[in-house]
Amino acid sequence: MVSEIRARAQSDWRRLAFPLVLLALCGALYFWRLGLTPLEDFDEAYYAEGAREMLMRGELGTAYFNGQPFLLKPILIYWMIAAAFRLLCQTEFAARVASAFLAIALVLLTYWFGARTLGRRAGFFAGLALALCYMWIDIGRDASIDIPLTAAAAAAMFLFYLGTQAQPGRKRWLYLAAYLLFGLALLAKGPVPLGVILCGLLGYLLAARSLKATAREAHLLPGIALTLAVAAPWYVYELIHEPAFFATFFVGEHFGHMRGELARTEPVWGNLWYTLVYSYPWVAFLPAAYAHAFRHSDRRHVLRFLAWWSLAVILLFSIPRSKLAHYLAPAFPPMALMVGAWLDAWVERTTRERGFAAAAAVILGFIGLLCTAAAVVAAFPPQSVQARLAEQFGDWTPGASPVVILGALAAGSLSAAAAMGLRRSLVVPSLSLAMAIAGFALVGWLNPRKAEIQAQPRKELARFVSAAAPASTPVGVYYAKRNSTIFYLGRPIVDLGERRDEIEGVVRFLSSPTPAVVITHRKFLPELERSLRHGEATEASDRRPLYVWRERGDFVAVSNRPLEHR
Numbered sequence: 255m256v257s258e259i260r261a262r263a264q265s266d267w268r269r270l271a272f273p274l275v276l277l278a279l280c281g282a283l284y285f286w287r288l289g290l291t292p293l294e295d296f297d298e299a300y301y302a303e304g305a306r307e308m309l310m311r312g313e314l315g316t317a318y319f320n321g322q323p324f325l326l327k328p329i330l331i332y333w334m335i336a337a338a339f340r341l342l343c344q345t346e347f348a349a350r351v352a353s354a355f356l357a358i359a360l361v362l363l364t365y366w367f368g369a370r371t372l373g374r375r376a377g378f379f380a381g382l383a384l385a386l387c388y389m390w391i392d393i394g395r396d397a398s399i400d401i402p403l404t405a406a407a408a409a410a411m412f413l414f415y416l417g418t419q420a421q422p423g424r425k426r427w428l429y430l431a432a433y434l435l436f437g438l439a440l441l442a443k444g445p446v447p448l449g450v451i452l453c454g455l456l457g458y459l460l461a462a463r464s465l466k467a468t469a470r471e472a473h474l475l476p477g478i479a480l481t482l483a484v485a486a487p488w489y490v491y492e493l494i495h496e497p498a499f500f501a502t503f504f505v506g507e508h509f510g511h512m513r514g515e516l517a518r519t520e521p522v523w524g525n526l527w528y529t530l531v532y533s534y535p536w537v538a539f540l541p542a543a544y545a546h547a548f549r550h551s552d553r554r555h556v557l558r559f560l561a562w563w564s565l566a567v568i569l570l571f572s573i574p575r576s577k578l579a580h581y582l583a584p585a586f587p588p589m590a591l592m593v594g595a596w597l598d599a600w601v602e603r604t605t606r607e608r609g610f611a612a613a614a615a616v617i618l619g620f621i622g623l624l625c626t627a628a629a630v631v632a633a634f635p636p637q638s639v640q641a642r643l644a645e646q647f648g649d650w651t652p653g654a655s656p657v658v659i660l661g662a663l664a665a666g667s668l669s670a671a672a673a674m675g676l677r678r679s680l681v682v683p684s685l686s687l688a689m690a691i692a693g694f695a696l697v698g699w700l701n702p703r704k705a706e707i708q709a710q711p712r713k714e715l716a717r718f719v720s721a722a723a724p725a726s727t728p729v730g731v732y733y734a735k736r737n738s739t740i741f742y743l744g745r746p747i748v749d750l751g752e753r754r755d756e757i758e759g760v761v762r763f764l765s766s767p768t769p770a771v772v773i774t775h776r777k778f779l780p781e782l783e784r785s786l787r788h789g790e791a792t793e794a795s796d797r798r799p800l801y802v803w804r805e806r807g808d809f810v811a812v813s814n815r816p817l818e819h820r
Contacts, residue, residue: 272378276365279690280358280385284394287698288354289347292709292738298397299737300324302349305335306741315491321746325502329488330441331399349397356405357394361385363405364587367412371556372595379682380594384587386689389532393580395697400583403442407451408587410435414455415559418468425471433477437484446508451584454566461562462553512574520577525568528579533586535667535685536593538617542610543592546599549606557595560588601678615674622667629660648808650707655700662691708735711807715773716742718804719811723771732760732774734809739773750774761785764800769815771803776810786814 293299304317304324317324317332334352342348361381368377384390393400410432417428439448459465492499530537547557567585571577599605631639632652643651666688673680716739719729731739732750740747750760750772757778764770764786774782779802786799803811 269374272369272374272381273362273365276361276378276381276385277358280361283385283391283690283693283697284354284358285351286694287702288350288395289345290698290702291346291705292713293346293349293741294396294709295735295737297399298349299741300327301331301335301397301399302344302346303737303741305332305339305349306344306744308332309336309339315488316496320740320749323496323498325492325496325499326507327399327503328441328444329492330402330438331397334402335397350395353393353398353401354395356401357390358385360401360405360408360587361390363409363412364590367416368591368594370416372591373598375601376591376594376598378594379597380591382682382686383536383593383597384590386686386693387532387536387586387590388534389579389583389586391689391693391696392532393583398580399443400580403439403447404583404587406435406438406442407448407584410439411451411455411563411588414472415556417472418464418554426473429472429477430480433473433480434484437481440481440485441488444503444507447581447584450567450570451563453570454563455559457566458559458562461558464554510576512576519575522572524577525572525582528577528582529568529585532579532582533589535618535621535663535670535689536590538614538621539593539596539610540589542600542605542607542614543589543596545607545610546596546605547592557592560592564588564592597682601681603678611674615671618667618671618674622664622671625660625664625667629657629664632656632660647707652700653703655695655703658695659692659700662688662695666692707807708809709738711809712739712773713742714806715804715809715811719771719773720744722803722817723769723813727769727771728763728766730760730763730770730772732757732772733778734773734775757781757785764812764814766814769813771811771813773809773811776805776808779810779812782812 293302300319303319307318307321308314308316311318314333314336315329317327317329335349338348338351342351361384364384365377365381368380370377372380413428413432413435417425417432420428436448436452439451456465459468492503529540533540544561547555547561550557552558564585567582571581596605596607600607600611635643666685669684669688670681673684712734720743723729725745728748729743729745730748730750733752733754736747736749748763750756750763760772760774760778760782764772764782779800783800799814801813801816803813803817805811
């Protein structure tokens with residue numbers, strides 16, 4: 255009896271060990287120093303400020319930015335941040351906490367799905383591959399719209415697939431839960447991203463020759479009704495209350511991306527580059543993982559499902575001219591599961607992709623050597639590099655963090671490359687440890703230090719002006735990244751532009767007979783002072799017309815009136 259209890263306890267512990275390790279790792283990596291750095295201008299400031307203005311107005315149906323309706327994105331991200339603001343105050347941590355929570359939840363969900371369909375170790379490898387890839391570290395700690403989309407859509411896809419495999423009594427509930435989550439995905443980012451993901455599901459069902467059978471059993475009409483019941487009320491509300499919503503969101507947002515007007519314009523193969531970079535270090539195993547998926551004779555195999563899903567996201571998002579790496583976030587959970595499955599099979603020596611394994615070792619070795627060279631340059635920068643850093647950043651230096659990050663990546667990649675031929679079981683630990691060290695150094699050391707250059711000075715100036723200038727005083731922003739400045743000011747700003755040839759507008763703004771304040775870069779001070787003196791010389795040649803209220807780093811707050819201490 256005692257031996258049975260001990261055996262059961264050991265079995266329970268082994269079952270819990272993998273998810274507990276993932277939870278501890280992700281909790282530390284995604285929550286540590288989460289609110290330390292100021293909001294990024296793109297896209298965090300849009301969502302945080304939209305939520306702040308919603309709460310201020312008491313209008314929870316429409317997001318506002320700088321006092322105007324902001325109609326480019328659906329509402330879910332604003333509701334999430336607004337709820338966090340209510341509970342935790344209006345801080346950077348509160349703006350990001352929902353995304354961090356969902357990023358961790360999706361890692362655990364990826365493990366759960368992998369453990370259920372591929373085995374516990376494969377699921378654990380998949381969880382590590384998702385939690386410790388560049389993409390997830392990059393967006394998992396941001397107030398990001400792509401994390402809610404991916405969390406809702408991935409959970410729905412997992413449940414839908416399980417519905418295709420379940421017993422008749424469970425199918426209905428799995429399908430209906432998936433439809434509910436599809437509705438949340440519509441509220442997260444809209445119909446096009448969800449449609450792209452569903453194209454992957456459609457491709458899988460067609461290739462598996464099970465489209466008709468699935469359509470008969472999947473409760474399509476009730477499911478579509480449930481999806482619309484979740485998402486349609488907000489869309490209808492917005493169409494009624496904001497007449498510009500249809501043209502702005504459905505037309506301008508989507509066709510603007512097709513024409514390359516709303517993000518960086520990239521060639522058609524741009525997403526391939528993003529996939530290679532942002533799936534580091536597990537990118538070395540992606541060719542083997544895809545080959546492993548399509549070599550299965552079972553057309554309905556879960557790896558086929560994951561392959562079609564990820565390929566649909568990567569390929570269909572290659573069509574628009576506007577491309578950003580985080581658009582590919584919905585492809586990363588299925589790719590992580592494919593990598594986890596291949597690594598598990600390869601460690602167990604049950605897969606035949608020997609050529610791909612050799613290629614992975616070569617890729618890891620090359621990356622390791624590249625990171626080693628970069629670490630040496632970071633540790634002992636040549637004169638030309640030092641001169642360029644000084645020209646761009648002045649006295650600021652990145653410190654030792656780049657050396658630590660590059661050194662960890664070099665050691666991990668080279669160790670994994672060696673382990674590919676010597677001891678397979680060390681490959682995943684080598685890469686995981688390297689990415690964990692690099693990730694902690696990035697989010698806790700390098701990113702806060704980078705914020706010292708621009709983000710932190712602008713935040714401090716905005717907070718100061720908010721407290722020092724009366725609410726009736728207009729505040730302009732010129733060449734100082736306006737988006738997060740609006741959040742920290744807590745009031746609308748006058749956008750005075752970014753280009754040097756727009757400085758005349760700044761001069762006119764400060765020439766106002768009423769008080770006015772501008773936050774700008776210190777390099778414009780001489781030109782502003784000279785222009786204002788020239789314009790006022792006949793009336794006030796005996797006084798300085800431009801008053802510097804406060805300086806922080808390379809940025810200043812100036813006014814046409816002296817600071818009145820309150």
